[in-house]
Amino acid sequence: MKRSLTLAATMLGLALLSGCQSNQGTTPPPTGNSNTVSATQPLGGSLTVSVPRAITPNIGSGELRVAGLTSRSAKLEVTQAPSSLSISAGAAVALNTGELSLPFTYTGTAKNGDVVRLSVTADGKTGNVEVPVMNFGTLPISAAGLSAQYHAASLRFTASRQALFASTLSGNAVERLNLVQFDPSSSAFSLVPFGISNSAEAITSQTQTPDGKLWVTVRGMTAKGSYLVSRDSGGSTQTYWADAAGDTVNNLNNLSDGKLWFTQSTKDAIKSLNPASGTVTPYAVSEQADSLIAAPDGKLYYAAFYARPAIVQLDPATGSSKSFDVGEANRSLPIGLKAAPDGSIWFIEARGGTVWKLDQTTGTQTQFPLPQGARPSEITFGPDGQVWVSDATNALLYTTFTTSNGQKTVYGLNAQTASSTPDGPNALATAPDGKIWYVAAGQLVRQQ
Known part of the structure; x- marks a missing residue:
């Protein structure tokens, strides 16, 4: 009835x-x-x-x-x-x-x-x-020195399935100088230090190499500039200077060649670090490089903007590059690159409030449907290729859903927040079990 x-x-x-x-x-x-x-x-x-x-x-x-x-x-x-x-x-x-x-x-x-x-x-x-029906559960993020409204800028998962959060640059000193680790087996949070003593500095990105070491880029505030730090399983750390005096390094990635790759903000450069020798090698780019990612095809991709907005493919073996123009010259701002399970590259056009899929084999670009007024901030994918897009401005998630008649639609989910003030979703990511995680208003939010 x-x-x-x-x-x-x-x-x-x-x-x-x-x-x-x-x-x-x-x-x-x-x-x-x-x-x-x-x-x-x-x-x-x-x-x-x-x-x-x-x-x-x-x-x-x-x-x-x-x-x-x-x-x-x-x-x-x-x-x-x-x-x-x-x-x-x-x-x-x-x-x-x-x-x-x-x-x-x-x-x-x-x-x-x-x-x-x-x-x-x-x-x-x-x-x-x-x-x-889509269920999410919440858990307050709590560890010594963290604020009640902890803000995460990124979320990565280690080989042992631990979750590692990096704070936004607006966090307090404890948040900026440490990663926050979450152990799913015990539902416990803890700090992961990197021996950073200057309270004005900040971790800007993170990765883990196949040998189990954790790596971070650090916005340095001394005359020697920004740097990278590695941390082994015993907690020992080592610093590598990035030849970035008065500048910020970010977007850390590791490749199968053993090198660490990252961006340098104002020098319009991508750099690689050889941990064995400590050698830092710059790769000049024509426009400011941002959102550097390593894709399944073994290539690096980054966003270029200003005069000629583009997604650029960089071959780490040869240093050669291939550019895919996107958006509108002198206006568009591509950010938030993400590689999909099928190898395609997805990105956000921030000034237009749109999300796009780039097929780098053909150059074809396809727009993902979002509502008027959407302000996408991050992208991730479910294990079946389902697309998830966060909108921190409007405190929403968007995702695809296929109805019984085969029609694909896009639905929104209200972000789980502890207050009426929109705060998140931030640090959107897919966990090793395929579930969607993000941070909002000092809470870890996990798909059930």
Whole structure:
């Protein structure tokens, strides 16, 4: 039997509001973005319904959005839901996009993979939508000297499946000078020191080499400049100067050749360190290099911007490079590079608020659909290639979902935060077991 939730909405002023768009920032959204997160279900004519959020039981609220209405009411029905999940409707809200928001709340439990099916009747037409259930659990990040609102800039996993967090540069001295380690077997956090004594300095990136050593780049604040530090399993550390006086090094990667590769901010250079000899070798780039990553094809990729925005492939064996122009000259800002399981390179165009896939074998670039107003910050992938995108500005995650009829849609998930102030998702990553992890408001948030 259907559970009927009738939502009567007073649409006073909707006609006036429908011609207005909310201010989404100084950068206009790129052509092709829709006003909703998910693909819309046509109800007939111009009438459509969509679901901007997945159901996350410990969040407890969601909504449908109906566009193209001429009437003043709509009816929401729950046609299928787990018996353990109770759903009820709230008051409908007219949005300045011209849409009608039909909010609902839910209590109880449901498991990952469950689907809630809803139908909306409006203007004499009915459409159906499917809403996936996605569960995340939270755990406060706590260790000696950490603030209650610990902010993570990155998350990496060691060969032994320990999680290592690096702080943002705005963290306190303890946070900036140490990594934070999380042991999943004991759910305990601890500090990993690197012998950094200057409280003004900061770890900027991290990696682990096949010999088990942990490595970090450090923003140095002395005349000798920035440097790298290695730490072995016994806790012994060794410093390697990066020939970067008065500059910052970042984006640390290790390759099968045994070298450590990193970027240097203002010198427009990528550098490699040979740990055996201590030799630092620079590779000049034509534009500032950022977001350096090592891809499965054995190549390095980085983002170049300013006059000629591009994703650049660097062959570490020869030093030769190949450039793929992206975005708009003198405007676009590609960041956040990530290699997908299929080897393609994904990146964020920060000024446009878009996410793109680059097939480096053909040069083809494909845009990943995101809502108007999205501000993507990081990308990761599930074990099946499922795309996850964080939006720290709007405290959201976006991910793909395939409905029973084979339609692929993009849903948003409210980030789990301990306060009403948006803080995260940050340090988005895929754990060794394929689950999605991130940090928000001083909490580690893990997919269940």
